[in-house]
Amino acid sequence: MSNQTLALLILLFPAAGAILLAGRGWRLPRIFTVIVGPGVVWASFVATLALLFAKASGDFTYWTWIKSGTFEVPFNLLIDNLSIFMSLVITGVGGLIVTYSVGYMEHEDDPSYARFFCYMDVFIFSMLLLVLAGNFVFLIVGWAMVGLSSYLLIGFWYQRHSAVVAARKAFVMNVIGDVGMILGTFVLFVTYHQATFQGVFGRLNGCPRGVGQQCLLPFTSGDTFNLELVGFLFLVGAVAKSAQLPLHTWLPDAMEGPTPVSALIHAATMVTAGVYLVGRMHPIFDVATYAHNAVAIIGAVTALFAATIAIVQVDIKRVLAYSTMSQIGYMFLAVGIGAYTAGFFHLLSHAFFKALLFMAAGNVIHAMHDEQDMRKYGGLWNQMRPTAITFLVGSLSLVGVIPFVGFFSKEQILGLAFSKPDDNMVHVLWGVGFATALITGFYTGRMWWLSFWGKPSPQRPVEHPHAPRLVMMVPVAILAILASVGGFIQTTAIGIGPSTVTDFLASAVGSQRWEGGGAEIAVTFLTMILAAGLFAWALYSRPWSAYAPWAQRLLERKYYFDEIYDWAFARPTDWVAGFALRDIERPVIDAAVVDTGLLARAGAGGLSLTQSGYFRNYVLVFVGGAVVAAVILIVRANS
Amino acid sequence: MSTLNIGGSQLDASWFLLLSAILFVLGAVGVLVRRNPLVILISIELMLNAANLVLVAFSRQLVNIEGQLFALMSMTVAAAEAVVGLAILVDIFRTRDAEDIDDLSEMHG
Amino acid sequence: MAIAVFFVAAALAVLGGIGVVAFHQPIRSVLSLVVVMLSLSVIFLLLNAQFVFAVQIIVYAGAVMVLFLFVIALLGPARELGRGRLRFQGWLSALFVLILLGLMWGLLQGVQYRQPDKGDLSFFGTVQSIGVGLFTTYLYPFELTSILLLVAAIGAIYLSRKRIDDV
Numbered sequence: 001m002s003n004q005t006l007a008l009l010i011l012l013f014p015a016a017g018a019i020l021l022a023g024r025g026w027r028l029p030r031i032f033t034v035i036v037g038p039g040v041v042w043a044s045f046v047a048t049l050a051l052l053f054a055k056a057s058g059d060f061t062y063w064t065w066i067k068s069g070t071f072e073v074p075f076n077l078l079i080d081n082l083s084i085f086m087s088l089v090i091t092g093v094g095g096l097i098v099t100y101s102v103g104y105m106e107h108e109d110d111p112s113y114a115r116f117f118c119y120m121d122v123f124i125f126s127m128l129l130l131v132l133a134g135n136f137v138f139l140i141v142g143w144a145m146v147g148l149s150s151y152l153l154i155g156f157w158y159q160r161h162s163a164v165v166a167a168r169k170a171f172v173m174n175v176i177g178d179v180g181m182i183l184g185t186f187v188l189f190v191t192y193h194q195a196t197f198q199g200v201f202g203r204l205n206g207c208p209r210g211v212g213q214q215c216l217l218p219f220t221s222g223d224t225f226n227l228e229l230v231g232f233l234f235l236v237g238a239v240a241k242s243a244q245l246p247l248h249t250w251l252p253d254a255m256e257g258p259t260p261v262s263a264l265i266h267a268a269t270m271v272t273a274g275v276y277l278v279g280r281m282h283p284i285f286d287v288a289t290y291a292h293n294a295v296a297i298i299g300a301v302t303a304l305f306a307a308t309i310a311i312v313q314v315d316i317k318r319v320l321a322y323s324t325m326s327q328i329g330y331m332f333l334a335v336g337i338g339a340y341t342a343g344f345f346h347l348l349s350h351a352f353f354k355a356l357l358f359m360a361a362g363n364v365i366h367a368m369h370d371e372q373d374m375r376k377y378g379g380l381w382n383q384m385r386p387t388a389i390t391f392l393v394g395s396l397s398l399v400g401v402i403p404f405v406g407f408f409s410k411e412q413i414l415g416l417a418f419s420k421p422d423d424n425m426v427h428v429l430w431g432v433g434f435a436t437a438l439i440t441g442f443y444t445g446r447m448w449w450l451s452f453w454g455k456p457s458p459q460r461p462v463e464h465p466h467a468p469r470l471v472m473m474v475p476v477a478i479l480a481i482l483a484s485v486g487g488f489i490q491t492t493a494i495g496i497g498p499s500t501v502t503d504f505l506a507s508a509v510g511s512q513r514w515e516g517g518g519a520e521i522a523v524t525f526l527t528m529i530l531a532a533g534l535f536a537w538a539l540y541s542r543p544w545s546a547y548a549p550w551a552q553r554l555l556e557r558k559y560y561f562d563e564i565y566d567w568a569f570a571r572p573t574d575w576v577a578g579f580a581l582r583d584i585e586r587p588v589i590d591a592a593v594v595d596t597g598l599l600a601r602a603g604a605g606g607l608s609l610t611q612s613g614y615f616r617n618y619v620l621v622f623v624g625g626a627v628v629a630a631v632i633l634i635v636r637a638n639s
Numbered sequence: 640m641s642t643l644n645i646g647g648s649q650l651d652a653s654w655f656l657l658l659s660a661i662l663f664v665l666g667a668v669g670v671l672v673r674r675n676p677l678v679i680l681i682s683i684e685l686m687l688n689a690a691n692l693v694l695v696a697f698s699r700q701l702v703n704i705e706g707q708l709f710a711l712m713s714m715t716v717a718a719a720e721a722v723v724g725l726a727i728l729v730d731i732f733r734t735r736d737a738e739d740i741d742d743l744s745e746m747h748g
Numbered sequence: 749m750a751i752a753v754f755f756v757a758a759a760l761a762v763l764g765g766i767g768v769v770a771f772h773q774p775i776r777s778v779l780s781l782v783v784v785m786l787s788l789s790v791i792f793l794l795l796n797a798q799f800v801f802a803v804q805i806i807v808y809a810g811a812v813m814v815l816f817l818f819v820i821a822l823l824g825p826a827r828e829l830g831r832g833r834l835r836f837q838g839w840l841s842a843l844f845v846l847i848l849l850g851l852m853w854g855l856l857q858g859v860q861y862r863q864p865d866k867g868d869l870s871f872f873g874t875v876q877s878i879g880v881g882l883f884t885t886y887l888y889p890f891e892l893t894s895i896l897l898l899v900a901a902i903g904a905i906y907l908s909r910k911r912i913d914d915v
Contacts, residue, residue, distance in 0.1 A: 611747050612747055613743075613744030613746050614741055615679075615741075616672075616740065619670055620837065623671065623848070630848075631847075634851065640864075645794055645795070654758075655795070656859070658761065658762070661849075662762070664845055664852070665769055666768075669769040671837065672837065673769065677774045677777075681781050685768055685781060692791065695792050699797070700864065701862070702866040702869065708878065708881045708886055710797075712889060714803060714804070714808060715807075715893045716893070716896065718807060719896055719899075721815065721816070723904055729819060730907050732823055
């Protein structure tokens with residue numbers, strides 16, 4: 001089986017799964033759904049592994065979609081180490097999550113059960129299309145379909161009004177990002193008349209041909225402006241998809257969806273699409289320095305911003321949502337300063353521990369009969385030991401404690417930011433990241449202590465929670481193991497050891513050009529110790545909100561972003577829509593249609609008066625017509 | 640050319656045409672004005688006869704037998720049409736009493 | 749001589765036509781039409797149309813008119829009463845009819861006669877010539893006409909059949 005076929009199969013498996021489940025799945029026994037739903041994802045994983053071991057690389061074109069003169073848009077897949085890396089994350093972690101949801105969604109009735117897995121397969125397909133696509137058009141197709149899947153899955157329990165509203169909010173914000181993507185693609189089309197990645201990157205003026213090579217030659221100023229514009233437009237797309245400031249408000253609301261959805265889409269994969277985008281477009285961002293810096297700044301600011309809000313959340317999933325937002329900020333920071341491989345390593349490790357955290361939280365929620373308020377938990381360490389342990393592993397990973405994978409990935413980023421030469425702005429951003437790491441320690445600790453330690457809360461809905469089913473525990477356990485040992489594939493954060501990810505991805509995105517020093521490692525360990533210390537302190541900390549209630553309110557209201565957006569955008573749009581309906585749609589358009597009908601009726605009414613029913617009238621008209629015709633003929637004959 | 644030598648005298652073909660025109664117009668008046676359906680049918684027959692006269696007159700003027708053949712066909716068709724028309728009339732007015740064509744005005748818009 | 753015959757026959761025809769339109773009793777209209785037909789047959793004879801003359805009397809005056817008489821007998825003698833419902837019909841009809849008459853007179857002025865096709869009148873209008881025409885060149889229309897008569901006969905029988913629910 002050739003690499004070309006394998007690459008296409010990676011996409012076809014989840015597509016086939018989605019179609020099967022959409023068409024017949026809910027009429028067949030549940031076992032069918034259980035096998036097909038996760039099965040196709042694992043099949044794609046196997047196909048990706050095959051490509052990995054075959055060291056596949058290439059731009060495979062399957063057919064030409066648009067061909068207009070010299071402008072061509074093929075359906076092609078670009079297989080390089082970056083796309084294989086992303087595929088592995090998507091299908092591997094995705095496979096674990098989809099398998100987990102076989103147990104989590106067991107209370108659904110058959111049609112809904114099949115619908116869930118159908119949507120999950122659609123999502124997997126779209127995300128794979130996004131990362132495998134070899135040209136901008138199909139990248140955008142995958143991008144948009146991922147947004148659609150997110151909408152479908154957030155609003156999965158559509159009978160709930162809050163879920164529907166959240167789904168709509170997510171979709172609208174995603175569309176804003178889509179517009180940015182499309183406009184950016186337009187600018188690229190206009191500048192380079194190419195649609196494929198290799199086509200555009202090859203034409204970047206002065207760049208040696210081929211993807212993955214860093215451009216070291218200077219550019220002409222005209223090109224640079226276009227590329228800056230493209231960079232900012234793509235940044236809009238990335239910000240919307242990855243829930244960074246200012247298009248972040250949809251992510252906490254997206255927690256209305258089932259927990260596996262939160263794990264898969266809003267932790268491990270979809271929200272990392274923005275990071276992938278910046279990585280894939282690195283030839284552009286390497287040149288567009290303003291846009292590149294903007295990526296880093298947005299990432300760092302969002303990281304701090306989200307971490308502060310996470311402190312006051314009481315819903316366990318919301319804490320994790322804000323923590324996701326914050327960690328993606330780290331990834332943006334990494335790719336924004338040029339440390340692409342570090343960013344992707346953090347993407348991988350975040351996929352591990354965040355999916356782990358969400359699924360373990362899902363175990364707790366499932367056992368607590370869908371109660372998500374942490375204040376009503378307490379004392380679960382004694383009653384749900386395995387879940388508590390896995391949750392602890394994830395939490396320590398999030399905080400960045402050795403030897404868990406989060407330590408290696410997060411600290412690598414911070415270390416690189418600290419030691420980037422001759423760049424004061426990046427050092428400021430390091431400071432922001434440092435502060436965020438400390439706050440992360442605090443809110444994570446609070447989350448863990450509240451849920452698992454101490455005495456059971458008197459408001460507990462369930463006295464003796466049941467242990468999770470095997471199908472829900474095994475994926476969590478696997479991820480816990482991965483989070484524990486996964487860090488050792490890249491230990492550059494401590495200055496020694498392998499750098500597997502960096503080496504693997506270097507051919508696709510290049511590796512950063514500077515090395516850290518001893519100071520970097522010292523700072524790394526300092527960060528870890530302080531963060532872990534805050535984790536522990538969170539158990540004993542007094543409520544600080546008594547001293548500054550305004551701060552508590554500010555954080556609880558998420559810095560009033562929702563209110564601002566409502567006033568700035570939602571209400572004016574509503575007003576315009578109302579105006580259009582009242583004053584344009586009804587009087588002009590509806591009336592035009594209705595009036596045409598009335599006109600036809602009036603005409604017919606008028607004409608029907610000639611049908612009197614009297615024979616003699618008809619004969620009169622007959623003769624009159626003959627007379628008129630004869631007159632005309634005679635006049636014409638004589639003239 | 641329009642003069643016909645009939646029985647030694649010279650007649651003009653246009654006289655026949657004029658007669659035909661008068662008869663035709665009389666028939667048309669009958670169709671338009673009379674209200675008895677039977678009389679309307681009779682007026683139609685009058686119009687047909689006028690047409691036959693034109694045919695035969697031109698047949699004689701051009702010395703071409705086809706005009707008379709056509710007149711024969713016309714007569715046949717007129718007979719058939721009168722038969723069917725009368726059958727319909729009989730059918731309609733068998734059950735009704737009044738014989739006024741204005742009563743048959745139900746097919747109106 | 750022929751001219752006199754023509755004018756007499758023409759006058760009779762016109763009077764008969766006026767009678768058709770003018771009489772209130774339908775029986776009188778029918779009889780006026782018979783007068784018209786007989787006059788026309790004389791005119792046909794003048795025009796060397798012997799066969800057509802005979803057929804006109806036998807078929808038209810003899811069969812079709814008799815049919816009309818039977819129908820009048822069936823439906824009863826009716827007189828048209830009153831002024832009818834369409835008051836403007838008479839005036840408009842008069843207008844159109846006058847225009848029609850004027851048109852026809854105008855047309856007659858412009859008739860362009862052409863030379864006769866043959867000069868020999870010995871064979872013209874005889875039964876033999878009609879027979880030759882009908883059975884050679886115009887055989888097809890002749891046969892179709894017979895079918896037409898068949899159809900009319902069937903139609904008439906069907907239309908005037910007795911309904912079961914009628915007395």
